[in-house]
Each structure stands twice: as C-alpha cells, then as structure tokens.
Amino acid sequence: KHTHSQLKIMVNGSEVVVPDNVGLSAACHKVLHTHDGEPGKIHLESNINNDYTFGDFFAVWAKPFSKNQVLDYIADANNELVMTVDGQPNQEYENLILKDNQNILIEYRQIEGRR
Numbered sequence: 128k129h130t131h132s133q134l135k136i137m138v139n140g141s142e143v144v145v146p147d148n149v150g151l152s153a154a155c156h157k158v159l160h161t162h163d164g165e166p167g168k169i170h171l172e173s174n175i176n177n178d179y180t181f182g183d184f185f186a187v188w189a190k191p192f193s194k195n196q197v198l199d200y201i202a203d204a205n206n207e208l209v210m211t212v213d214g215q216p217n218q219e220y221e222n223l224i225l226k227d228n229q230n231i232l233i234e235y236r237q238i239e240g241r242r
Contacts, residue, residue, distance in 0.1 A: 128176055130227035134167045134184075137234045138200055145169075150187040159184045159225075171225055181231065182221030192233075194220045200235040209234045 136143040145167045150160030158173045169184055185192035195202045202208045210217050211232045217223065223231070 128171065128173045130171045130225065132169045132171070132225050132227075132229040132231055134169055134231045135233070136167075136197060137232065137236070138198075139236060143198065146188075149184075157187050159187050169225065178224045180221060181219075181223040181225060184225070185221065192221050194218070197233050197235055202235070205238055205241040207236060207238050209236070 134145055136145065145161060147161055147163045147165075150157030151162070156172075158171060159179060160170050160172075161168060162170065171179055173179070182192060190198050192198075194208060197208055200206070200208070210220055210223075211234075212219075212223065213230050
C-alpha cells in the first residue's frame, strides 16, 4: 500500500509548514512520513493493508491533533478548528482514514464576530 495525502494547516490566515522528514531517520522509516521538498505531502507506505488515520500521522509527528486542538492552538469561545477533506467539511478529525489523493485542510481561525 502506497498512498499520498496533501495536508495544509492554516492558523489565522498563515500557513504552518509541515516539516520535511517527519517519521524518517537513518535508523527508522515509519509507515507514515514526509519527504524533503514535498511540503505537506503525507506518504503512507506499508506492506500491510491496514487503515491508518490522520491521528496516526500526528502521533508520528509527536504533535497534538483533535477536534479541539491542532499543534499548540486550542479551540475556545473565540477560536474554532475547521477541517475539510477535498473541499468538503469533515468531522472525523484524528479518526479520518487516510486515502490516496486526499486534500486535507485544517484551519484554526477566529469565530466570525468574536474577538
């Protein structure tokens, strides 16, 4: 199984770059990883036909992610976390099963009308 998903994280209108080589080191090549020169492209390479979730990728990255938090940004009374997959709203967050050619957008933003 070898699939790719594209991840974009926006925080208050500014893109947060997903680092190169998440899940890769000289000693270890994780099933979920990123490569140099392919910003936000999540590679899923496995000899086992298991489902892997978006939460699994964040675990490899060692960063928090749920419907209430992405990285150090936490949804509260004034800020929301919104996820879309292929342009459609999605409520699966960390439970999203990764599939080939998904475009995943996570937006942390101020709730309209609130400061």
